[in-house]
Amino acid sequence: xxxVLMNDSKYIGLRNKLVAELKSKGISDKKVLGAIGIxxxxxxxxxxxxxxxxxxxxxxxxxxxxTISQPYTVAFQxxxxxxxxxxxxxxxxTGSGYQTAVLCELGVKVHxxxxxxxxxxxxxxxxxxxxxxxxxxxxxxxxxxxAFAPFDGIIVTCGAPYVPEDLKFQLxxxxxxxxxxxxxxxxxxxxxSRLNNxxxxxxxxxxxxxxxxxxxxxx
Ligand code: SAH
Numbered sequence: 444x445x446x447v448l449m450n451d452s453k454y455i456g457l458r459n460k461l462v463a464e465l466k467s468k469g470i471s472d473k474k475v476l477g478a479i480g481i482x483x484x485x486x487x488x489x490x491x492x493x494x495x496x497x498x499x500x501x502x503x504x505x506x507x508x509x510t511i512s513q514p515y516t517v518a519f520q521x522x523x524x525x526x527x528x529x530x531x532x533x534x535x536x537t538g539s540g541y542q543t544a545v546l547c548e549l550g551v552k553v554h555x556x557x558x559x560x561x562x563x564x565x566x567x568x569x570x571x572x573x574x575x576x577x578x579x580x581x582x583x584x585x586x587x588x589x590a591f592a593p594f595d596g597i598i599v600t601c602g603a604p605y606v607p608e609d610l611k612f613q614l615x616x617x618x619x620x621x622x623x624x625x626x627x628x629x630x631x632x633x634x635x636s637r638l639n640n641x642x643x644x645x646x647x648x649x650x651x652x653x654x655x656x657x658x659x660x661x662x
Pocket of ligand 1 (some may be wrong): 534543
């Protein structure tokens with residue numbers, strides 16, 4: 444028990460350092476920083492890599508050629524999403540489930556889609572075991588989740604070749620989608636806001652590099 448406590452306090456210290464680093468890089472939303480300060484990112488990594496990499500501000504492989512996003516990117520996208528407790532959010536690319544957990548920590552009702560069966564299975568098990576209640580789906584993120592639309596926010600955590608029309612129209616009026624758009628080497632972070640039934644506004648932020656958003660399940 445003492446070991447567990449010591450172990451945990453070590454990670455608390457590392458998380459606090461990570462939060463300070465994100466602040467120094469320009470993340471200012473207190474709730475977002477608070478959530479990053481709580482979610483045990485080390486548990487989302489293979490135990491072998493935990494101590495060295497869990498609280499480094501970098502992306503890390505999670506298997507199946509995919510990565511757990513860099514903490515700065517998670518914080519930046521979550522800040523842009525601008526959601527509050529009780530908001531309904533659709534995430535594309537569950538991956539490790541880390542971004543999902545950060546949103547859950549903010550009190551968001553999360554629906555998240557993953558196209559790789561193995562990642563879907565492991566994230567589902569893992570999030571459940573750790574008390575993160577999110578609706579997880581195995582499927583194609585390009586189609587969104589019409590049955591549960593409209594959403595206050597949509598967050599795409601893979602690099603999209605273009606903004607999928609289906610996703611735009613699953614936003615509530617007043618809602619926003621945070622999506623990195625570009626080719627496989629670099630994407631621009633975009634915020635698409637739904638102004639009314641037909642009109643959208645697009646804002647563009649900096650360059651990022653995500654794993655690609657792919658069509659067709661399991662290839
Ligand atoms: N949010 C994740 C990021 C994982 S990387 C995290 O915090 O760990 C992006 C994920 O998007 C990968 O798991 C990849 O399999 C998934 N993905 C790629 N194309 C997709 C699509 N069309 N629909 C749903 N998920 C997709």
